[in-house]
Amino acid sequence: MRQQVKYGYARESRKDKKAGIQLTALRGAGIPPENIFVDQPSEREKFKQLMDSIQPEDVLVVKSLCQLGYNYQEILNEWKAITTIQEAHVQVLDIELLDTSAKREEASGEFISEVFQQVIAFVAQQERNYIKHRQAEGIAYAKSQGKHLGRPRIPKPENFNEVCDIWRGGVISAEEAMIKLGLKRSTFERFVKERKEELKKEVNK
Numbered sequence: 001m002r003q004q005v006k007y008g009y010a011r012e013s014r015k016d017k018k019a020g021i022q023l024t025a026l027r028g029a030g031i032p033p034e035n036i037f038v039d040q041p042s043e044r045e046k047f048k049q050l051m052d053s054i055q056p057e058d059v060l061v062v063k064s065l066c067q068l069g070y071n072y073q074e075i076l077n078e079w080k081a082i083t084t085i086q087e088a089h090v091q092v093l094d095i096e097l098l099d100t101s102a103k104r105e106e107a108s109g110e111f112i113s114e115v116f117q118q119v120i121a122f123v124a125q126q127e128r129n130y131i132k133h134r135q136a137e138g139i140a141y142a143k144s145q146g147k148h149l150g151r152p153r154i155p156k157p158e159n160f161n162e163v164c165d166i167w168r169g170g171v172i173s174a175e176e177a178m179i180k181l182g183l184k185r186s187t188f189e190r191f192v193k194e195r196k197e198e199l200k201k202e203v204n205k
Contacts, residue, residue: 056087
């Protein structure tokens, strides 16, 4: 029977770019140096290598949950990948309860993993709802202040009506009109629609 292997994973901080504290904790947990994988900020290459190495019933040890991802959804996805797809275990040193390899009378590793996934999934959904709510508030506030959101509208060329009328008369093609005006098709069509509305209003006066 294959012997269980423990791996450690650390990721340097974006702020201090050091993983010293994490490495000390991993070594203190009995992880041999050759089994510790360390990524630079914003990188996941070593983590991918670790995931290729880890086998069922092995244990991935991290100091804290943030090493698994930048947000709750990433953490949840990686946890599922390790415990479900890889059929391995996760041990979080900063949270004693989060050790799916431990055999406790009050809770099995599988039970701990299921509870963790449910809690993280709930928190991730709450985080998404909060972000959407704040975005909606920001948009509503900006509109109340008369601010235009999105890319600035392209101003209508001064000679648009003249060129548009020439195009409508069949003298030039739409492509030629767009070239003369320096407009993309979508913008040209929007201004043409506005021009039609203007002409209707003039007729109805």
